[in-house]
Amino acid sequence: MRRDAASVLNDMVERIEIQGCQDGRLTLMRDRLLASGPNWTGMAPFYTSGPPAGSTYAHPMRPWPTTSWQTAVASTVAMHLPGDQLDAYAEIFAAAEREVSDQSIEHEASSELNVLGSSLTLTPDQKVSFLRIIEAERARNRVMAYEAHNSLRYFKVLGLDEAKARAEVRADLSYQTCVANHLA
Secondary structure, eight states: OHHHHHHHHHHHHHHHHHHHHHHHHHHHHHHHHHHOOSEEOOOOOSOOSSTTTTOSSOOOOOOOOOHHHHHHHHTTGGGGSOHHHHHHHHHHHHHHHHHHHHHHHHHHHHHHHGGGGSOEEOOHHHHHHHHHHHHHHHHHHHHHHHHHHHHHHHHHHTTOOHHHHHHHHHHSHHHHHHHHHHHO
8 A cells, every 4th residue: 555655646746746837738728729710720749758749738647556545445454554544545545536537537638639739720619619628627737736735744644755756756757848848
């Protein structure tokens, strides 16, 4: 469970770290849609490396492991943990399950937004449809970072090192690509 919790910590820190650049990309897409006429010029890829390379809008796809927790609960092993650790694990893995759900919805939305990588002729209704997706994703992005931020205190109970997780996330190529694109 500790190994899975450490993995979830990295995923949570990543969501916090990339929130600004993800929102920046969505805001750019929104602003371009609002300023464009019916002729849309395709956008360059957001991520240029890693699994989402070539995507107009992309996000990290993480496993958010929870199997060890589910097994510990099902086998009643979790009930032998000290109360504060039990509570911390329960909160961490519940938050991870919510992030998995949001990530799945985010993935569907990103596939729809990736259409904006092509030059198109857009009707006003199509533009409104894209704007709704963008605003929903901006809200989801904020909620995922908020959820992640609120979970950090539970990792501390387990003695997991947030600073180490932050360094690992910042060394990851996907993070670097996101931040480089946001700062460009």
